[in-house]
Structure formats: C-alpha cells, structure tokens
Amino acid sequence: MMKAMTLAAVLTITATPALASLNVDVTPAQQGAWVEVEYNGEPVSGAAVKSSSLNESLLTSESGRVFIPTANNASSSITYTVNAKNTQVEATRFIAINRD
Numbered sequence: 360m361m362k363a364m365t366l367a368a369v370l371t372i373t374a375t376p377a378l379a380s381l382n383v384d385v386t387p388a389q390q391g392a393w394v395e396v397e398y399n400g401e402p403v404s405g406a407a408v409k410s411s412s413l414n415e416s417l418l419t420s421e422s423g424r425v426f427i428p429t430a431n432n433a434s435s436s437i438t439y440t441v442n443a444k445n446t447q448v449e450a451t452r453f454i455a456i457n458r459d
Contacts, residue, residue, distance in 0.1 A: 380398070380399065381396065381397075381398050381403070381441070381443060381444055381446045381448050382396070382397045382398070382400075383395070383396055383439070383441050383448045383450050384397075385439050385450045385452045387452050387453065387454050387455065388426070389457065390428055390429055390456065391426055391427050391428040391429045391454065392410075392426070392427055392429075392437070392439070392452060392454055393424055393425070393426055393427075394408045394419070394424065394425050394426075394427055394439055394441065394450075395419075395422075395423055395424045396408070396419050396423045396424075396441055396443055397423055398443065398444050401423075402419070402421065402422050402423025402424075403419060403423050403443045403444065404418075404419060404420065404421045404422075404423065405418050405419060405443075406418065406419040406423070406425075406441055406442065406443035407441070407442045407443070408425050408427060408439060408440070408441050409439070409440045409442075410427045410429070410437050410438065410439050410440075411437050411438040411439075412429045412430045412431045412435075412437050413427060413428065413429070413430055416442075419443075427439065429454050429456070431454070431456065432456065433456055434453065434454065434455045434456045435453070435454065435456075436451055436452065436453050436454075437451065437452060437453075437454050438450070438451045439451070439452070
C-alpha cells in the first residue's frame with residue numbers, strides 16, 4: 360500500500376509540468392492587434408510573435424504583451440504565431456481596417 364501511495368505521489372509530481380500551458384490572447388485593434396502571452400497564468404516576457412501580414416517577429420514586453428501592426432490595406436483574417444517556452448501556438452483573428 361505504501362509503495363502505491365509513493366508511486367502515485369511521484370507520478371503526480373512528474374506529470375505537473377506536462378499540465379503547464381501557453382495561453383495566447385489576441386485582441387484586434389485599429390490597424391493591428393494586441394497579443395498577450397501567458398504561461399501558467401504568468402506573463403511571458405520575450406515571447407516571439409509573428410503575424411501572417413508582417414515579415415518580422417516582435418517580442419512581448421515584461422507584461423507579456425506586444426502590439427502587432429497589420430501590413431494589409433484591407434480587412435482580413437490574420438494568423439499570429441507565438442514561440443515561447445519550447446512551444447508554438449497559432450491564433451487567427453479577423454482584423455478590420457477602417458477607412459476614413
């Protein structure tokens with residue numbers, strides 16, 4: 360019985376890192392979007408974020424956020440690719456371009 364309890368405790372401890380997750384929140388804004396990256400609820404500083412409309416990666420700030428401008432002249436769906444913590448996550452959002 361004691362071996363079973365010890366084994367269960369060891370499995371729980373070693374499985375915990377696998378439950379960690381990288382969360383990406385994309386908030387469309389005028390001419391681009393704010394991308395926020397969190398790992399286990401904490402902001403990720405220095406996460407590389409690239410969009411399908413921009414040819415360069417930008418890094419998140421200490422707050423885990425970065426503004427990614429769009430290079431498109433028309434409203435469109437844009438895919439944001441985030442690389443952080445040995446994980447890659449993609450999120451697609453519709454970005455509206457307002458014309459005056």
